[in-house]
Amino acid sequence: MSALWTAAEAARATGGRTAGAWQATGVSIDTRTLAPGDLFVALAAQRDGHEFVARALELGAAAALVSHVPEGVSGDAPLLVADDTLAALTALGAVGRARTRARVVAVTGSVGKTSTKDMLRTALAAQAPTHAADKSYNNHWGVPLTLARMPRDTRFAVIEIGMNRPGEIAPLARLARPHVGIVTTVAAAHMESFGSLDEIAREKASLAEGLVPGGVMILNRDTGTYPVQRGVVGRLGVRCLSFGGSALAHYRLSDTNLTETAVTARAACMGAPQIFKLAQPGRHLAMNAMAVLAAVDALGADRARAALALAGWSAPEGRGARWIIALGGGGIDGHVHLIDESYNANPAAMAAAFEVFAVTQPRDGQGRVARGRRIALLADMLELGADGPALHAQLAALPALAAVDTVHCAGPLMKHLHAALPHKKRGLWCADSAALAARVPRLVDAGDVVMCKGSNGSRVGLLVQAIKKLGDARPLDAQGTE
Known part of the structure; x- marks a missing residue:
C-alpha cells in the first residue's frame, strides 16, 4: 500500500517536529480500530488520547501525532509533535484536501x-x-x-x-x-x-x-x-x-x-x-x-x-438496516424481522421511519401469537428543547401509526407519547432503554416485525441488541433475503 503521509509531508502540513523516515498508510484516532501503518492522532476527548499512544505503537502504528512525549513512550519513538493535536489534524486535513x-x-x-x-x-x-x-x-x-x-x-x-x-x-x-x-x-x-x-x-x-x-x-x-x-x-x-x-x-x-x-x-x-x-x-x-x-x-x-x-445501495447500520433473527436452531421456531433505526431521531425522521414500517409485512402462523405483528420500540428524541414533550405526544397522530399493532416506549419524553397512544396500541413504558431491553423476550414473537428508533443518546442500541440476542441474527441483502 502506498504512503498516505510521509514523515516530512506530515511535519510540513502540521508545522510539527518529527524524527525518522516513517510512512503512514492511514490515519486513526482510536486504537480499537487502528490498522498497522496508521498515523495515530492523540486527541483529547472523553479521555486524553495520549494515554493510548504506547498501545497504538504496540499495535503497529507508523507514528503518533502528540503534543508531548507521553508517559511510558520512548523519546526516540516515531512521534510527530505539535502544539495542539486537533489543530494539527485540521491542518493535515486541509493539505489532504488541497493536494x-x-x-x-x-x-x-x-x-x-x-x-x-x-x-x-x-x-x-x-x-x-x-x-x-x-x-x-x-x-x-x-x-x-x-x-x-x-x-x-x-x-x-x-x-x-x-x-x-x-x-x-x-x-x-x-x-x-x-x-x-x-x-x-x-x-x-x-x-x-x-x-x-x-x-x-x-x-x-x-x-x-x-x-x-x-x-x-x-x-x-x-x-x-x-x-x-x-x-x-x-x-x-x-x-x-x-x-x-x-x-x-x-x-x-x-x-x-x-x-x-x-x-x-x-x-x-x-x-x-x-x-x-x-x-x-x-x-x-x-x-x-x-x-x-x-x-x-x-x-x-x-x-x-x-x-x-x-440500485445496489443499502441503508447503513442504525439507519434502516434490516435484520432477520432466526429463533431456535436453523429458525425452527420462526423468525423476527428487525428494522434498526437506532442511530438518531427527530419528528421528521420518525414520520419517515413509520411510513416504511407500515409497508413491512409481518408473518402469520409462526409463533405463540398466531398473527404476526408490527411492534415499535421507541426511546426519547433528544435536543428538541422546550417543545420536546409536545413533539413526542404528537407522534400519536402519525397516519402510518394506524398500521402498527403495539408501541413500547422508554424514557421520560416518550412517556408523553405513551399517554397519547390509543389504548389498544399502548404497550409498556419503561424509565430507560435498558429497562425496556430486559423485557424484550416477552414482547416479541416469531413472525413479528420490530422497529427500534430513538436518539443515539437514549441508548436505543440496547433494544437492537436485545432483539438480535433472541436468536441467530443475519443482515438482509439488497433483495430482502438472508
Whole structure:
C-alpha cells in the first residue's frame, strides 16, 4: 500500500517536529480500530488520547501525532509533535484536501445526511475513485479526519457536515472547500441551541460559505424554510439548484412505489425523465436520491450510471438496516424481522421511519401469537428543547401509526407519547432503554416485525441488541433475503 503521509509531508502540513523516515498508510484516532501503518492522532476527548499512544505503537502504528512525549513512550519513538493535536489534524486535513484533484460534495441537513452521503459514494464510486467516511464523521474532528484520510488519487469525495449549535457548519465547509453543497432538509433537531427552524435553516445554508468559486448549492424545495435558505445562498452569489416534489423543483420526484423491500421512482431531472430504484423502501430515501442525482450532474459525472448504481445501495447500520433473527436452531421456531433505526431521531425522521414500517409485512402462523405483528420500540428524541414533550405526544397522530399493532416506549419524553397512544396500541413504558431491553423476550414473537428508533443518546442500541440476542441474527441483502 502506498504512503498516505510521509514523515516530512506530515511535519510540513502540521508545522510539527518529527524524527525518522516513517510512512503512514492511514490515519486513526482510536486504537480499537487502528490498522498497522496508521498515523495515530492523540486527541483529547472523553479521555486524553495520549494515554493510548504506547498501545497504538504496540499495535503497529507508523507514528503518533502528540503534543508531548507521553508517559511510558520512548523519546526516540516515531512521534510527530505539535502544539495542539486537533489543530494539527485540521491542518493535515486541509493539505489532504488541497493536494488532490478531487471534485468534492458536502452534505448537511437535519435528516438524511449519512444516508445521502453513502448514496453519493455508491453512485460516484461506479465511475471513479471515490472517498467518503465509513461512519458519520461530521463534526470538528470528523471532517478533518475524513480529509486527512483522502487518498491522493481520489476523483470524487463526499464529506458529511453536521452541527449541534450555531456557527459550526461554515468553518467545516471552508475546510472541505466543496464544489457542490447539499442540504437534505430542515426539521426540528437541536432545538435546544436554536430559537426557530429559520435559524436552523440559515445555519444549514451557511454551507455555501465554503464552496469553491463557481460552486453549486442544492436545496430541498419542499421545506417551509426554502425561501430562507435561498435568500442566504443568493446573498452569497452562489448558484442554486433545487430538488423535491414541487413542480418548481429542478430535480422533481414525481412518483414513488413502495414495496416491502424497495422503492421505485419516476423523476424529472432538469426536465429530462429519469427512473431509478433503491433496494430499500421509503419515499424519503427516494427524495434523498434526487439530491444525489442533482449533485452527480453538478459534479460532471454520469447521471444514468449513477442511477443504475443506486440500485445496489443499502441503508447503513442504525439507519434502516434490516435484520432477520432466526429463533431456535436453523429458525425452527420462526423468525423476527428487525428494522434498526437506532442511530438518531427527530419528528421528521420518525414520520419517515413509520411510513416504511407500515409497508413491512409481518408473518402469520409462526409463533405463540398466531398473527404476526408490527411492534415499535421507541426511546426519547433528544435536543428538541422546550417543545420536546409536545413533539413526542404528537407522534400519536402519525397516519402510518394506524398500521402498527403495539408501541413500547422508554424514557421520560416518550412517556408523553405513551399517554397519547390509543389504548389498544399502548404497550409498556419503561424509565430507560435498558429497562425496556430486559423485557424484550416477552414482547416479541416469531413472525413479528420490530422497529427500534430513538436518539443515539437514549441508548436505543440496547433494544437492537436485545432483539438480535433472541436468536441467530443475519443482515438482509439488497433483495430482502438472508
